Amino acid sequence: MDTTLATFENDVINASMLAPVLVDFWAPWCGPCKTLGPMLERLEAEAGGKWKLVKVNVDENPELSQHFQVRSIPHVIAFADGHPIDQFIGVLPEGELRAFLDKLVPDGADSERRAAHNAWATGKRKEAIDRIKAALALDPGYDDARLDLIEWLLAERRIDEAKEEDKLLSPKTTQGIDARYNALKTELDAAEAAADLPPADALIDAVNANPDDLEARFALANRLIAGRDYAGALEHLLAIVERDRAFMDDVGRKTMLSVFELASNQPDLVSHWRRRLSMAIN
Secondary structure (H helix, E strand, C coil): CECCCCCHHHHHHHHHHCCCEEEEEECCCCHHHHHHHHHHHHHHHHHCCCCEEEEEECCCCHHHHHHCCCCCCCEEEEEECCEEEEEEECCCCHHHHHHHHHHHCCCHHHHHHHHHHHHHHCCCHHHHHHHHHHHHHHCCCCHHHHHHHHHHHHHCCCHHHHHHHHCCCCHHHHCCCCHHHHHHHHHHHHHHHHCCCCCHHHHHHHHHHCCCCHHHHHHHHHHHHHCCCHHHHHHHHHHHHHHCCCCCCCHHHHHHHHHHHHCCCCHHHHHHHHHHHHHHHC
16 A cells, blocks of 8 residues: 555554554555565565555655654665554564564564454443453453453443452462553452442541541542542542541552553543642651
8 A cells, every 4th residue: 555644543542443554655666665665565465454554655755764764775664553663664574574573573472452442442342351361261261351341340430340350360470560450450359349338428527527537538549549539539538648647557648649540531630639649648
């Protein structure tokens, strides 16, 4: 496929969200390009869709050449997930070219995970969960994919299934310092606890009646976390930190850190409450 400045975003950036894309910068007058081009085309045909070849004629697309600082051709840039990730200049021997492609092309589990993320991002939640399960079927020890599944099951309020997946994570993830796991475990624990907690209104009344009732505050924070009301939860967790850092082994501060990870897509909220936490403990 040939691309231009007008079609580059769709042909390369968007396409690389589904499979890696190799962009071959070439020109009709370039002798080495006439060697590399057919080799790339043959390997693309062999790959059967695992990666895609896109060609840029540098004479006809000087803006693209300038943007990617192409000064010598052939110049090949590999894209994945919308970004350039590797490149080479000149003609590689076929063995080296195959090795370059082997590093670029994800294995089956990675490919399924990428497809799952694309499905989730476009609102196809059932397809995303099916795809991430397919990735785990190919690689049961793929903890990053299992964390994806736990996160999505929690978003779907499928708490019991999320608990079962949590049991299958490796000790390396569950016993190490993994901020993402700690955040999801906080949400999972909060969702599980919420089933046995008093109604939110009763907890709010208890906190209003006695602002120093830290057990009621923590229970209310768990209810709010389970409902993904992170701002409300952080308010009560900070109140615990301000009143008693030692309460339940500093649970207020530790839970705030996990909520920051859960709310990472809300940078303004996280920044605000990080500042307030820093002021409270310093």
